[in-house]
Amino acid sequence: MSLLALNRPTPDLPHAATKPGREDLRHGARLASDCGARHRTVWRGRITRALAAGLFALVAGGCGSGARELIIPVVYVVGGRVVDATTSPISGIAGATISAETDPGVVAVTSDADGNFVLQGLPAGVHRLRATLPGRRTTVTYDFHVTRNLTNAVVPLFTDAEIDSVLAARGAPAWDRAQGLFGLFALKSTGVPLGDVLVSFAPSPGGSLVQTGEGKDPIVLVNAATGDFALSLARGGYVWDGPYNLALRPGIVLFAAPRARPNFNGFVFAARASGPPIAGALVAVLEGPTTGVTSTTNFLSQFSLVGLSAGRYVARVTAAGYLPTVSWPQALDQDTTLSQVIMPPDTLAAWSASAGGPAVDAARGHIAIDARAIESGAVLDGATVEVAPVAGAVGSASLPQTQGAPAVRLNLAPGLYRVFARAAGRNDSPATDSVVVRAGEVTTTRLDF
Numbered sequence: 001m002s003l004l005a006l007n008r009p010t011p012d013l014p015h016a017a018t019k020p021g022r023e024d025l026r027h028g029a030r031l032a033s034d035c036g037a038r039h040r041t042v043w044r045g046r047i048t049r050a051l052a053a054g055l056f057a058l059v060a061g062g063c064g065s066g067a068r069e070l071i072i073p074v075v076y077v078v079g080g081r082v083v084d085a086t087t088s089p090i091s092g093i094a095g096a097t098i099s100a101e102t103d104p105g106v107v108a109v110t111s112d113a114d115g116n117f118v119l120q121g122l123p124a125g126v127h128r129l130r131a132t133l134p135g136r137r138t139t140v141t142y143d144f145h146v147t148r149n150l151t152n153a154v155v156p157l158f159t160d161a162e163i164d165s166v167l168a169a170r171g172a173p174a175w176d177r178a179q180g181l182f183g184l185f186a187l188k189s190t191g192v193p194l195g196d197v198l199v200s201f202a203p204s205p206g207g208s209l210v211q212t213g214e215g216k217d218p219i220v221l222v223n224a225a226t227g228d229f230a231l232s233l234a235r236g237g238y239v240w241d242g243p244y245n246l247a248l249r250p251g252i253v254l255f256a257a258p259r260a261r262p263n264f265n266g267f268v269f270a271a272r273a274s275g276p277p278i279a280g281a282l283v284a285v286l287e288g289p290t291t292g293v294t295s296t297t298n299f300l301s302q303f304s305l306v307g308l309s310a311g312r313y314v315a316r317v318t319a320a321g322y323l324p325t326v327s328w329p330q331a332l333d334q335d336t337t338l339s340q341v342i343m344p345p346d347t348l349a350a351w352s353a354s355a356g357g358p359a360v361d362a363a364r365g366h367i368a369i370d371a372r373a374i375e376s377g378a379v380l381d382g383a384t385v386e387v388a389p390v391a392g393a394v395g396s397a398s399l400p401q402t403q404g405a406p407a408v409r410l411n412l413a414p415g416l417y418r419v420f421a422r423a424a425g426r427n428d429s430p431a432t433d434s435v436v437v438r439a440g441e442v443t444t445t446r447l448d449f
Contacts, residue, residue, distance in 0.1 A: 076149050076150070077149050078100075078127070079151045081115045082156075083155070084162075085158075092113075092115020093111060093136075093157050096133040097109075097131065098110075100128070101140065102128045103127065122146050126143045129155055133157055139158075142254065145241070154257050155255065156255055163181070180205065180226050180250065181224070184221075184231075186199075186219065189334040191259065191334075195211070196211075205229050227247075230242075231244045233258065261309060262333060262336065264305035264330070264338075265304045265335060266339060267297075267337075268281045272341060273341060275341070278322070280319065282317070283296070283315055286316040287329075288312060290309045308332060315327040317342050322344055323440065324440070325343070325442050325443070326438060326442070328432065341370070348410075351399060357410060358397050358411060360411070362439070364414070367419060368407070368409075369401075369407045380401060382423060385407045386428070388431075413437075414439045418431050420432070
């Protein structure tokens with residue numbers, strides 16, 4: 001059994017969180033006005049068209065009822081795929097019914113010809129999916145958190161013969177249908193399964209835990225006691241958000257595929273990406289949802305900020321003999337690897353002197369961009385760092401890129417900037433907002449455009 005083929009993209013999902021059109025809102029407001037009642041809508045987030053229609057019905061039906069407050073709840077979509085994980089490549093299963101056990105109000109859906117499904121209207125919270133299809137054993141998922149739209153849910157369905165064959169092939173005992181059966185793929189944030197994860201349950205459900213150590217094989221607990229349990233996962237270099245609740249039941253397959261939090265990985269080099277590697281540099285989260293995480297580069301100059309919550313991050317790198325360096329803002333929802341450059345003070349000063357630039361002001365910050373041609377990766381001679389026209393940019397100096405030095409903007413007042421790169425003969429690079437500039441430090445990145 002392999003899960004590797006499960007990392008195929010799902011079709012584009014309809015937005016379960018769209019506001020009603022402007023004309024619809026005006027119409028609703030007119031209805032409220034005609035009734036002589038004052039209505040105040042409190043938007044808690046984006047809403048479905050169905051909820052919008054309900055809103056207008058409430059407004060239209062509110063004549064004479066006086067003022068009221070309408071609270072529109074936030075809802076999300078959960079999309080994914082129903083699969084036969086015993087096939088290679090993994091095949092989707094059409095015609096399966098998928099429902100949210102945790103919310104009977106969510107309309108059940110049927111998987112399409114490729115096994116894909118989209119459940120709409122799940123409120124924020126903990127949810128559990130149930131998949132059924134005649135001729136296959138019912139599967140229920142572990143309890144997972146819904147705080148945003150999810151597109152990568154995986155729900156396998158097996159025949160009894162497939163279950164018996166999979167267990168026998170891995171030396172597991174036969175499944176007593178009066179007891180629980182649990183299958184687990186512990187995933188990296190990228191969706192790649194890890195077979196050597198340490199698995200624990202509270203309380204102990206008994207049964208036989210079968211684990212080959214290979215990522216392609218599921219971790220299986222067979223003939224476990226039925227009831228409610230908590231699952232925890234542990235492995236060096238990865239962090240999961242467990243414990244996860246499990247509801248083991250007789251005759252039903254319980255399946256979990258939790259993803260680890262993303263890791264911010266990278267390498268640190270001196271002066272240029274082709275420069276010597278720097279061991280012993282301290283890398284720390286400067287801004288982001290998860291704070292206080294640090295890493296020190298090893299002899300290969302590698303670092304890894306492990307177990308970060310998804311979000312937008314800025315890292316700071318410090319090393320003896322180098323100017324402190326700040327990374328470009330990085331959206332992080334899965335493992336990401338970057339090359340980070342740090343500069344000796346005399347190198348930055350030498351670049352400025354060779355370009356006829358000013359002295360480096362220690363009370364101000366600097367931006368360095370390695371500007372490259374997107375089609376070839378070639379250095380863009382003459383490229384410059386451009387910042388939005390804000391007060392802090394007044395008096396800063398631009399050093400055009402050469403084959404030996406990146407594009408640099410010197411002596412910016414500390415603060416946040418909108419930044420892009422410019423090179424002759426091509427469109428400007430996309431702009432990045434809220435680039436951090438700190439006094440006496442260099443903010444660096446590579447931009448291909």
